Amino acid sequence: MRHIIPNSAFVIKNVIIHILAHFSVLQKWHQKTVSISVLVLATILASHVQSANILVILTFTSKSHYILLRPIGLELARRGHNVTIITAFKEIDPPPNYQEVMIDDIEVWDVLGGERPNIFTMVDKSAEEFHEKVLWGGLYGFTQVALNSTEVRDFLKKDNTFDLVISELFFQESFYVLAHKYKAPLVLVTTFGNCMKQNFLTGNPLQLGTVVFEYLDLIDLTSLWGRFRNAYFTMYEYFWWKFWYLEKQEQLVETYLAEFLTDRPPSLYDIQKNASLLMINRHFSFHKPAALLPNIVEIGGIHLSQSNSSLPKDLQEILDNAEHGVVYVNFGSNIRSSELPANKKTAFINVFKKLKQTVLWKWEEDQFEDKPANLVTRKWLPQKDILAHPNIKVFIAHGGLIGIQEAIFNGVPIVGVPIYADQFNNMVQIQQAGIGKMLEYRDINENTLENILNDIIYNDTYKNKAKEVSRRFKDRPMTPLDTAMFWIEYVLRHKDADFMKSPARDMSWFRYFMLDLYTVVITIIIVLAILVIIGIRLIKLISEYLMKTQQLCMKIKRL
Numbered sequence: 438m439r440h441i442i443p444n445s446a447f448v449i450k451n452v453i454i455h456i457l458a459h460f461s462v463l464q465k466w467h468q469k470t471v472s473i474s475v476l477v478l479a480t481i482l483a484s485h486v487q488s489a490n491i492l493v494i495l496t497f498t499s500k501s502h503y504i505l506l507r508p509i510g511l512e513l514a515r516r517g518h519n520v521t522i523i524t525a526f527k528e529i530d531p532p533p534n535y536q537e538v539m540i541d542d543i544e545v546w547d548v549l550g551g552e553r554p555n556i557f558t559m560v561d562k563s564a565e566e567f568h569e570k571v572l573w574g575g576l577y578g579f580t581q582v583a584l585n586s587t588e589v590r591d592f593l594k595k596d597n598t599f600d601l602v603i604s605e606l607f608f609q610e611s612f613y614v615l616a617h618k619y620k621a622p623l624v625l626v627t628t629f630g631n632c633m634k635q636n637f638l639t640g641n642p643l644q645l646g647t648v649v650f651e652y653l654d655l656i657d658l659t660s661l662w663g664r665f666r667n668a669y670f671t672m673y674e675y676f677w678w679k680f681w682y683l684e685k686q687e688q689l690v691e692t693y694l695a696e697f698l699t700d701r702p703p704s705l706y707d708i709q710k711n712a713s714l715l716m717i718n719r720h721f722s723f724h725k726p727a728a729l730l731p732n733i734v735e736i737g738g739i740h741l742s743q744s745n746s747s748l749p750k751d752l753q754e755i756l757d758n759a760e761h762g763v764v765y766v767n768f769g770s771n772i773r774s775s776e777l778p779a780n781k782k783t784a785f786i787n788v789f790k791k792l793k794q795t796v797l798w799k800w801e802e803d804q805f806e807d808k809p810a811n812l813v814t815r816k817w818l819p820q821k822d823i824l825a826h827p828n829i830k831v832f833i834a835h836g837g838l839i840g841i842q843e844a845i846f847n848g849v850p851i852v853g854v855p856i857y858a859d860q861f862n863n864m865v866q867i868q869q870a871g872i873g874k875m876l877e878y879r880d881i882n883e884n885t886l887e888n889i890l891n892d893i894i895y896n897d898t899y900k901n902k903a904k905e906v907s908r909r910f911k912d913r914p915m916t917p918l919d920t921a922m923f924w925i926e927y928v929l930r931h932k933d934a935d936f937m938k939s940p941a942r943d944m945s946w947f948r949y950f951m952l953d954l955y956t957v958v959i960t961i962i963i964v965l966a967i968l969v970i971i972g973i974r975l976i977k978l979i980s981e982y983l984m985k986t987q988q989l990c991m992k993i994k995r996l
C-alpha cells in the first residue's frame with residue numbers, strides 16, 4: 438500500500454497558508470494567549486499530516502448535481518488536500534490546491550442528436566421509458582463527451598498519482614477505471630436517496646417492502662401491487678444495467694481509456710463492487726429509515742448550511758417588504774416554467790393574481806404577458822438563500838430532491854408538481870411527512886391550484902410540521918459535510934478500508950439469499966412428509982390386512 442503523504446513540500450506550504458489564515462483570526466481575539474496559538478498550531482499540524490492527492494469526478498453537466506456535490510472537493514481542498522476535479526463547471530475563485538479539468542459542456546439534447554424537448558412532456562414517461570431514453574441513452578452520450586474532452590485526454594496523458602478517487606455514481610461507470618489506473622480506493626456519491634443496484638453489489642439488504650426504487654412513481658409501496666412493482670422494476674433495472682448498459686460502458690473504456698492503462702483492468706462491475714464507500718443523498722429524519730452497511734453513509738443536506746443571507750439587494754428588498762409573505766415558484770434548473778402549456782400557465786397566473794402574497798417565479802424569458810402586479814420574475818434565483826428568508830410561505834416546485842432538501846432545511850412547506858425521475862417519490866414522502874402537497878401535472882387548473890395554495894398558506898399545520906422536520910433534519914452529531922469528510926479521510930487513513938465491506942460480496946446470490954438452505958429445509962420437509970404418508974399408508978395396509986385375517990379367522994371359526 439502506498440503512503441498518503443504525496444509531497445512534503447506541498448504539505449508544509451499548506452500548513453503555512455493555514456497558519457497564516459488562523460493567525461489573522463487569532464489577531465481578532467481580545468485575549469490571545471500563546472498557549473491557544475500553540476494548541477491551534479498543533480491541531481493544524483495534526484490535521485495536515487494526511488494531505489492527500491484526490492481526484493474528484495463530477496462529469497454530469499446538470500447544474501443541480503454540481504450544486505449538491507461541489508462542497509466535497511472544495512472542502513477537501515480547504516482541509517489541505519490537493520484536489521483535482523473533472524467537471525463541467527468552473528469555480529469563480531477556487532483555492533490554489535484545487536485544479537479543474539474541464540469537460541466540454543454539451544447539452545444532453547445535443548448528445549442525443551435532437552432538439553431540446555419541452556421537459557414537461559416527460560411527465561408521461563414510465564420509469565422504463567425514462568431509463569431507456571433519458572438515463573441510459575443520454576448518460577451514455579454524456580460519458581462519451583466527457584471522455585473525449587481535450588482537457589480530460591491531456592490530463593490522462595500526464596504522469597499523475599492519486600491516493601483516492603471520488604466519483605459521482607450516475608451512469609458514467611467507465612470513469613471508475615481511473616481508480617484502477619491510479620491504484621487508488623474508489624469512493625462513490627449519489628445525488629439521489631437510494632441506489633438499488635448498489636445494494637446488490639455491496640450486499641446491502643434490498644428492503645423491497647420499505648425502500649422504494651429511486652425512480653419509481655409509487656403511491657403505496659406497502660400494498661401488494663406496490664411491492665410487486667418495486668421488486669419487478671428493481672430486477673428490470675439491475676439486469677439491463679448489468680448485462681447491457683455496463684457492457685456499453687466497457688466499450689467506452691476500450692475506446693477512450695485503454696491507451697492510458699498499463700494493464701487490463703478488472704470489470705467495471707467488480708470495480709464498483711469493490712468501492713470503499715458510497716455516500717448517498719438521504720437522511721432518515723426525512724426519508725424512511727433503512728438498513729445500511731457501514732460503508733454506505735447518509736450525507737443528505739451536504740450542500741446546506743445556515744444562510745449568510747447573501748441575497749442580491751433587489752431580491753432582499755422584495756422579500757423584506759412582502760407584507761403578506763412570498764410564494765416562491767421554481768421548477769428547478771432543467772425544467773423551464775416558460776414552457777408551460779398556455780392553459781396551465783393561465784391557471785397559475787389567475788390564481789397568483791388573487792393572492793395577497795408576493796409571487797417570486799423563476800421564468801426563463803424576458804417577456805411575460807398579463808403579468809400580475811404581485812408577480813416578480815427572474816431567469817435564475819439563488820434558491821438556498823431565498824428559502825432561508827422568513828417571509829417565504831410556500832415553495833412551488835417540481836419535487837427534485839435538492840430543492841426539497843433546501844426547503845426542509847429551512848422549514849418551508851412545499852407544493853410539488855412532479856415531472857420525472859425521483860420527483861414523484863419525493864413528493865409522496867413530503868405528503869406523508871405532512872409538510873406539503875403533491876399536485877399532479879395533469880390535475881393543474883385554477884381550482885386545484887387555488888385550493889392547495891390557500892390550504893398551505895393559511896393552515897399552520899404544514900408550516901409547524903415543516904419547522905419540526907427541519908429541526909430533526911439538522912439534529913446530527915456532525916454536519917453532513919463533516920460526515921462526508923470524516924468517512925473520506927477514514928478511507929484514506931485505512932487504505933481502502935476493505936474491512937468495512939460486507940462478506941456478502943463474495944457469496945453467490947444463491948447462498949446470500951439463503952436459497953441453498955431453504956432448498957435443503959424444504960427438501961427435508963417434503964421427504965419427511967412423503968415418509969409420513971407412506972407410513973400412514975403402510976399402517977393402513979397392515980391394519981386392513983389384520984382386519985381381513987381376523988375376519989377370515991372368524992369365518993373359519995363359524996364354519
Ligand SMILES: *[C@@H]1O[C@H](CO)[C@@H](O)[C@H](O)[C@H]1NC(C)=O
Binds near residue numbers: 447521597
Ligand atoms: C496536485 O495535483 C496536480 C494534478 O492535478 C499535480 O499536477 C500536482 O503535482 C499535485 N501537487 C502536489 C503537490 O502533489
